[in-house]
Amino acid sequence: xxxxxxxxxxxxxxxxxxxxxxxxxxxxxxxxxxxxxxxxxxxxxxxxxxxxxxxxxxxxxxxxxxxxxxxxxxxxxxxxxxxxxxxxxxxxxxxxxxxxxxxxxxxxxxxxxxxxxxxxxxxxxxxxxxxxxxxxxxxxxxxxxxxxxxxxxxxxxxxxxxxxxxxxxxxxxxxxxxxxxxxxxxxxxxxxxxxxxxxxxxxxxxxxxxxxxxxxxxxxxxxxxxxxxxxxxxxxxxxxxxxxxxxxxxxx
Numbered sequence: 001x002x003x004x005x006x007x008x009x010x011x012x013x014x015x016x017x018x019x020x021x022x023x024x025x026x027x028x029x030x031x032x033x034x035x036x037x038x039x040x041x042x043x044x045x046x047x048x049x050x051x052x053x054x055x056x057x058x059x060x061x062x063x064x065x066x067x068x069x070x071x072x073x074x075x076x077x078x079x080x081x082x083x084x085x086x087x088x089x090x091x092x093x094x095x096x097x098x099x100x101x102x103x104x105x106x107x108x109x110x111x112x113x114x115x116x117x118x119x120x121x122x123x124x125x126x127x128x129x130x131x132x133x134x135x136x137x138x139x140x141x142x143x144x145x146x147x148x149x150x151x152x153x154x155x156x157x158x159x160x161x162x163x164x165x166x167x168x169x170x171x172x173x174x175x176x177x178x179x180x181x182x183x184x185x186x187x188x189x190x191x192x193x194x195x196x197x198x199x200x201x202x203x204x205x206x207x208x209x210x211x212x213x214x215x216x217x218x219x220x221x222x223x224x225x226x227x228x229x230x231x232x233x234x235x236x237x238x239x240x241x242x243x244x245x246x247x248x249x250x251x252x
Contacts, residue, residue, distance in 0.1 A: 081177030094131025
């Protein structure tokens with residue numbers, strides 16, 4: 001049987017040591033005694049150092065850049081009378097699934113809760129609505145929608161605590177339902193904006209007539225918006241922020 005030679009081993013001359021013998025591989029001189037196994041161990045490398053786990057280090061930030069701070073939380077109220085679109089307003093802008101406390105309207109509310117003839121409303125908020133929206137990396141709005149019925153008015157004081165401002169939603173066809181909300185924020189001294197919800201894309205009265213009917217001063221912003229449209233709600237909330245910032249600047 002022919003011998004098998006690895007390609008890297010040197011070729012032995014005729015009559016010399018076999019190219020794959022221990023003497024040729026390890027440099028030992030042949031002796032007269034028969035070679036049994038290895039004459040000596042091959043040169044070995046030093047043993048590797050013992051394993052030591054490397055502690056995980058926190059990712060380092062680029063030099064010169066401070067760590068990003070979380071956005072500042074700002075509490076905004078969405079208030080108004082019964083059936084004016086507060087829950088719709090919060091749901092249109094919230095970046096999370098809004099928390100609602102809707103309950104079915106029953107016959108017990110007939111003559112007490114009047115959503116108006118144009119409304120197909122079948123539920124009502126019995127506690128509050130909640131949603132949030134991030135304006136930018138430095139500001140996040142937390143929206144709290146108030147219940148509209150007078151019997152839940154005791155909750156308004158708690159919901160208004162810590163709020164920066166309020167959006168008072170108004171139905172131009174039922175202005176009498178909006179007086180309690182306007183009076184509440186005027187007495188509380190909380191900056192607010194009156195947002196007239198354009199049901200079906202139109203108003204029953206002009207903005208100037210609404211301002212006169214609600215008896216609000218020129219310092220209170222009055223805007224028209226659509227509670228179903230995200231961008232329209234965003235613009236109304238930005239007016240609330242601007243109003244609150246103006247109040248904070250003047251107070252300082």
